[in-house]
Amino acid sequence: MEISNGGEILVTALARQGVKKVFSIIGGQMGTMYDAIGRHPDMEVITPRSEASAALMACGYTASTGEPCVSMATVGAGVVYETAGLLMAWLDYLPVLSIAPQVQSYKMKPHQENLQACDQDLLFAPFTKFSAIGYHAKRLPQLVDRALREALCNIPGPVHLDVPVDILFERQVLTKAQKERLFVPPANTRYQGAVLPDPKAAKRAFEILGKAKKPLVLVGQGMGRPTRHKELGSLLVKAKIPVITSSKSSGIVWAAKGVDAGPALVFEQSPTAMRIFNDADCIVVLGKDAQSAKLLEKASLGKTLPFVIHAEIDPKALDAPSKGYVPVWGDPASVFSSLLQAVAQEKAWAEKVCNASARAAASLAGDFAQSRSLFDATAPSIGANDLIVADGPKACCATAAFLGTTPCQGVFMLDGQEIAGAGLPFAIGAAVGNPNSHIYLISEQRALFHHLREAATAVCLGLENLTIICPDAQLAEPGVEGSADTAKILAGMGLTTRIFEKGPALVASVGLARAI
Amino acid sequence: MARINGSQVLAQSIKALGIGRIFTVRAPGLDELVEVLEQESGAQVFFAHDEVAATLMADGFARRSRKAAAVLTGAWGRALAQVAGVTNAWADRVPLIAISLCPDVGPDNNRGWNRADFDQGAVFAPVVSWRGRVSLPEQIPKALAKAVMASRAGRMGPAHLDICPGALKASADEKVLAFLLPPADPDAVIEPARIPADSTSLNQAIALIKNAKKPLIFAGGGVKASAASQALIALAGDFGIPVATSMSGIGAIPSDSPFCIGAPSYTAGETFHAAIREADVVLAVGAAFSGLEGFGLPPIWGAYIAFIHVDNDPLVFGVNVSPQVCVFGDVRTVLEQLYQAFSKSGFSAPAAWKAWHEYLMRLKKGRKKRLDDFAKKNWAKPHQGRLALAVGRFMIEQDAIMVIDGGNTPLYAASYAPGLAPDQAFFPFGMAALGGGVPYAVGVALAARGRRVMLVTGDGSFLYAVQELETIRRLNLPVTIFVNNDSAWNMIKAMQDSFFECRYVGTCIPETDYAKIAKGFGIPAMRVTKAAQMDKALEFAAGQSGPVLVDCVTDCKNLPDSLLSFTLVEFEGSLTQLDPKKVLKSLWMNRSMGLARSRHMADYVRKAILGINPRQKRGL
Numbered sequence A: 001m002e003i004s005n006g007g008e009i010l011v012t013a014l015a016r017q018g019v020k021k022v023f024s025i026i027g028g029q030m031g032t033m034y035d036a037i038g039r040h041p042d043m044e045v046i047t048p049r050s051e052a053s054a055a056l057m058a059c060g061y062t063a064s065t066g067e068p069c070v071s072m073a074t075v076g077a078g079v080v081y082e083t084a085g086l087l088m089a090w091l092d093y094l095p096v097l098s099i100a101p102q103v104q105s106y107k108m109k110p111h112q113e114n115l116q117a118c119d120q121d122l123l124f125a126p127f128t129k130f131s132a133i134g135y136h137a138k139r140l141p142q143l144v145d146r147a148l149r150e151a152l153c154n155i156p157g158p159v160h161l162d163v164p165v166d167i168l169f170e171r172q173v174l175t176k177a178q179k180e181r182l183f184v185p186p187a188n189t190r191y192q193g194a195v196l197p198d199p200k201a202a203k204r205a206f207e208i209l210g211k212a213k214k215p216l217v218l219v220g221q222g223m224g225r226p227t228r229h230k231e232l233g234s235l236l237v238k239a240k241i242p243v244i245t246s247s248k249s250s251g252i253v254w255a256a257k258g259v260d261a262g263p264a265l266v267f268e269q270s271p272t273a274m275r276i277f278n279d280a281d282c283i284v285v286l287g288k289d290a291q292s293a294k295l296l297e298k299a300s301l302g303k304t305l306p307f308v309i310h311a312e313i314d315p316k317a318l319d320a321p322s323k324g325y326v327p328v329w330g331d332p333a334s335v336f337s338s339l340l341q342a343v344a345q346e347k348a349w350a351e352k353v354c355n356a357s358a359r360a361a362a363s364l365a366g367d368f369a370q371s372r373s374l375f376d377a378t379a380p381s382i383g384a385n386d387l388i389v390a391d392g393p394k395a396c397c398a399t400a401a402f403l404g405t406t407p408c409q410g411v412f413m414l415d416g417q418e419i420a421g422a423g424l425p426f427a428i429g430a431a432v433g434n435p436n437s438h439i440y441l442i443s444e445q446r447a448l449f450h451h452l453r454e455a456a457t458a459v460c461l462g463l464e465n466l467t468i469i470c471p472d473a474q475l476a477e478p479g480v481e482g483s484a485d486t487a488k489i490l491a492g493m494g495l496t497t498r499i500f501e502k503g504p505a506l507v508a509s510v511g512l513a514r515a516i
Numbered sequence B: 001m002a003r004i005n006g007s008q009v010l011a012q013s014i015k016a017l018g019i020g021r022i023f024t025v026r027a028p029g030l031d032e033l034v035e036v037l038e039q040e041s042g043a044q045v046f047f048a049h050d051e052v053a054a055t056l057m058a059d060g061f062a063r064r065s066r067k068a069a070a071v072l073t074g075a076w077g078r079a080l081a082q083v084a085g086v087t088n089a090w091a092d093r094v095p096l097i098a099i100s101l102c103p104d105v106g107p108d109n110n111r112g113w114n115r116a117d118f119d120q121g122a123v124f125a126p127v128v129s130w131r132g133r134v135s136l137p138e139q140i141p142k143a144l145a146k147a148v149m150a151s152r153a154g155r156m157g158p159a160h161l162d163i164c165p166g167a168l169k170a171s172a173d174e175k176v177l178a179f180l181l182p183p184a185d186p187d188a189v190i191e192p193a194r195i196p197a198d199s200t201s202l203n204q205a206i207a208l209i210k211n212a213k214k215p216l217i218f219a220g221g222g223v224k225a226s227a228a229s230q231a232l233i234a235l236a237g238d239f240g241i242p243v244a245t246s247m248s249g250i251g252a253i254p255s256d257s258p259f260c261i262g263a264p265s266y267t268a269g270e271t272f273h274a275a276i277r278e279a280d281v282v283l284a285v286g287a288a289f290s291g292l293e294g295f296g297l298p299p300i301w302g303a304y305i306a307f308i309h310v311d312n313d314p315l316v317f318g319v320n321v322s323p324q325v326c327v328f329g330d331v332r333t334v335l336e337q338l339y340q341a342f343s344k345s346g347f348s349a350p351a352a353w354k355a356w357h358e359y360l361m362r363l364k365k366g367r368k369k370r371l372d373d374f375a376k377k378n379w380a381k382p383h384q385g386r387l388a389l390a391v392g393r394f395m396i397e398q399d400a401i402m403v404i405d406g407g408n409t410p411l412y413a414a415s416y417a418p419g420l421a422p423d424q425a426f427f428p429f430g431m432a433a434l435g436g437g438v439p440y441a442v443g444v445a446l447a448a449r450g451r452r453v454m455l456v457t458g459d460g461s462f463l464y465a466v467q468e469l470e471t472i473r474r475l476n477l478p479v480t481i482f483v484n485n486d487s488a489w490n491m492i493k494a495m496q497d498s499f500f501e502c503r504y505v506g507t508c509i510p511e512t513d514y515a516k517i518a519k520g521f522g523i524p525a526m527r528v529t530k531a532a533q534m535d536k537a538l539e540f541a542a543g544q545s546g547p548v549l550v551d552c553v554t555d556c557k558n559l560p561d562s563l564l565s566f567t568l569v570e571f572e573g574s575l576t577q578l579d580p581k582k583v584l585k586s587l588w589m590n591r592s593m594g595l596a597r598s599r600h601m602a603d604y605v606r607k608a609i610l611g612i613n614p615r616q617k618r619g620l
């Protein structure tokens, strides 16, 4: 016999599914969950300084490790901060499991003026794949499995669970047999196998791509980063076909010569780059997202479309077949794998695209162009195992332009169009998930300020594998009263800061900065 | 006919509706609109660094000034960042106007392949009085007018308007402005409709009160929303009825007034518990009887109380308590009507009322002495109560307005606060959400131009919007910040002490020097580690004309005693579910808190929770 409670059952179910990190600020109603996490050898709570960044850290962790994780916020008060951060998981296809306590089950729905309470499940419903309430302690493992399956399968995304406090605290006296029954071995919640395309459609696509002299691949969300991103990336590199990546799938073919044709962001903004795009005679679209769809729309304006081969795991995203448009239902990795042998492009084409894109990126980097030497100085210290997070449109373009030939483990372009300033918490999540990698956050100052507080969190967590580079940092002008000095602010929060004279730019880190 | 674009339509609508302050964040896609608003709307525009903070600033401004304020942000994450502030406004009934851009394509495609096209407005649905969406410039004037009206109806609350970027760029015939009324005064205070009570319910209420032996007025946030403090003080004072306030009613009557039973809600300890357990007739004014108030039901409240419920929203009647008499009307107007009726009939308090009042005042005095003595003991680190007392003194000397943030910190601040005016203390009581402090301080300082604003904040809460210290510095606002630096999310850590065998998970905050952080922002600051330095720190703070911070290092072993009441009410039976062996072990492990602290807590349990008070002296 063992005395347990709902919170502990929930946590055990999470651990059994391999969840290791919980990004969260505590609330009293989370008492039993926190205690169970504290006693679990494989689990850990990472505490940010706002629930908004808890969710963003979870995004960074998941995106960089491929592992699901939890963002947890307290009833009402915490949850309302979390929403803005969790939206990123929705927009960026990341399997974040959001969990929140609720007030007592017998008075939670509908809302009854309980302290801190509101209809949380409704708050989350518009931007999660699954938003449910756990009304029964012994059914929580089942609900966790279901939630994780929803989060990970097909195109990943966030899910949300509300659990009333009386369920979380409810005493559960379990015999050994009951316990075993409750926690069956992990269900296979991570079906990430192939969804093979219809051979007929694949064959047609093969023929078209085979005839193309100037093909382009446009990766939108791909299949969602954490699932088969790497596999798709290596197929693309093998094909040696120029690949334009939307921000959501950034880095999928990073620094691959003659393949990495830069971010969609560049094509969106630069008419010269767009001209090259319009030259293409066949575009392979792999898992479209808002950005790639917009780019396609822009390309097709006023001209006859080239051939478009469009692969999606979600058939709803496909259009009806038409002249020049070949929809293929199947997961992008499998679809592209079946097309691999077809690629037969003109000789100099790939290089031409890549070069044009790099030039356009450099011109879009704006003020950051002045800090080119900073990027040049940074590049040699970036190892194959390291990660780059760019925050803000200019930072993304500069990263593509100046670090585009520096190979590394992963690159995350947070272009700030939908979520502002996610970079710092996102990079912290990545640093927590990849203790053996160094994380370079290249952030515009405006972006950095959104979640500036988390600089203190990086210090508290002792994240020595994080370097913050702010190429447009505002520094105090000598003698100008009241002008904010970002270097001083970060130093005040306990970071080691250095001014890079040639920017001037700011480099900050926990402990001793990596040599730049 | 001249044509104007949507941004200009919005600017004219804002002007017509008298929305005088707009809080926003510079963002791509928004900058052009903001420029138009700055030039054409007549509103003052303030810039924050993050949308969460901008919303809270607008909320803070609206709370203190009772004038119209709006927050304006971009779409997606920038829009959802409003949710925290909007929810605070919703729970505390603040008529905040929240405007954001939204995905242009329309929510009809929601849950289709394009996740960017999600139903943004639906997220707000559970926490607003009204929400709407416009996609054409022609729709803007009507929608904004509706938002403003809905936000002020009845008990008030926030309204959210989504604007498609296309609607701002598109042009419309100037005629669309004909819908608008002439510009309203942006500095006009939002007055609730002064609806009087009908004579039947009023007479029933009067009869019930006159027959009472132990009457009590229970004042909620509605008293402040209706600017009814003077009327409340007059009624209570002239006819001898004791007043208790809910948490959101803080300051509705100064806690040191002779008819106020003390600090708000449970922070008044045994006085509050005795008052709501023993009263026989309760005149509840502008109070919702939410969960925190134990829904007005036993065991927190007496089982045989006859309630008279006064409110300007008939929907709250009978929802929780079932009142003997419901009085629909504006709180201030009804209180004035009651006053007139009592004075016309030449009423004066009967002897029983006086004895009841004296009894409560005795409890109040006893509690105050106990708290003060305890705080002033010779503790190694300054006691939080000591900090709160010092802060209270500072408040009086500087005629400052207090903004509170944190878990235990607000309980200390409320327990020890001197007599507050109705517009002198701010905290989002309904959501009890952390992190509002710094932005509220900005909003309140802008609303109370010239007055000093004092932020008393927990260390955990302080960093939520720390980036806005730059805003405080940039605007050179007279904000004094006191950080109760106990290196803990202490309200919750207390729970791990008491029930989870002192296993601290996610409740300890590594030692942080908040003075150093403030200095990084160019704000003068000082760190206090000993009680003896407190006077010097106050002197230092008083010497600054702009922003200043005092980081006061306190001991996380201290707890505000009233936390016990809050915990019991919030958790109801759930705590009894915990493994009793572990709870006992926790108690045993807690002996390190020392005899003095244990005795202090035991006193609270005896007097407040169990209600064991010197009855023989009551003379009842």
Ligand SMILES: Cc1ncc(C[n+]2csc(CCOP(=O)(O)OP(=O)(O)O)c2C)c(N)n1
Binding pocket: A025, A026, A027, A028, A051, A074, A077, A078, A081, B405, B406, B407, B408, B409, B410, B431, B432, B433, B434, B435, B457, B458, B459, B460, B461, B462, B484, B486, B488, B489, B490, B491, B492
């Ligand atoms: C946004 C939000 N997150 C979490 C909580 C739960 N919570 C209530 S009190 C508290 C601790 C606050 O710590 P601090 O600000 O240092 O104040 P202290 O209790 O230590 O005085 C927490 C985390 C909350 N109320 N609001």
Ligand SMILES: [Mg+2]
Binding pocket: B458, B459, B460, B484, B485, B486, B487, B488, B489, B490
């Ligand atoms: Mg604290």
